[in-house]
Amino acid sequence: GAGVSQSPSNKVTEKGKDVELRCDPISGHTALYWYRQSLGQGLEFLIYFQGNSAPDKSGLPSDRFSAERTGGSVSTLTIQRTQQEDSAVYLCASSSRWGTDTQYFGPGTRLTVL
């Protein structure tokens, strides 16, 4: 079956612009995670959605970052007023309803802020 998909695969933007990154989880998966992968910080958790519960935003680095999940499926990560330190690969993962089940990762979106 189809895996987790993300778009765009690459995004180049100018400092100060807003960007939106999209994630389509595996069909039927109710848990969705966003992570960030950068050279300096490794893999960092950003935000987690589980069904209709309030998201766990504890990993978001600043209030410029936000995410939403519509209809319990597709998710969009928005970064406002991008900074050069936001340059990274943003990875999305999904898992079944049980939180400790395997997380399946998408290919990521590489964001470059000039």
Add this chain to the structure above:
Amino acid sequence: AQSVTQLGSHVSVSEGALVLLRCNYSSSVPPYLFWYVQYPNQGLQLLLKYTSAATLVKGINGFEAEFKKSETSFHLTKPSAHMSDAAEYFCAVTGAQQAGTALIFGKGTTLSVSS
């Protein structure tokens, strides 16, 4: 709090040699442990996971890992390296009693395989 330490950011082996990638964890609750592999310009792929069943876990591509509570370790091994094993490997932990928590990753180990 949970954390993962991967000893050695870069490991080099010859084709056919034993692969050993080290992972130590810290967790205040019984952990679930994972090894993921990342090939260049690709996402993370699950190699294997420990979820409190058998302590020796077998995964894909001939890899296996052993959970040792006394050593708080979950080292990844493969008896004979293949050129296609060259990639970056990540160890991760999450709390078994904490449904819905995110994975905490180690810094990763890059495996190089020479002919």
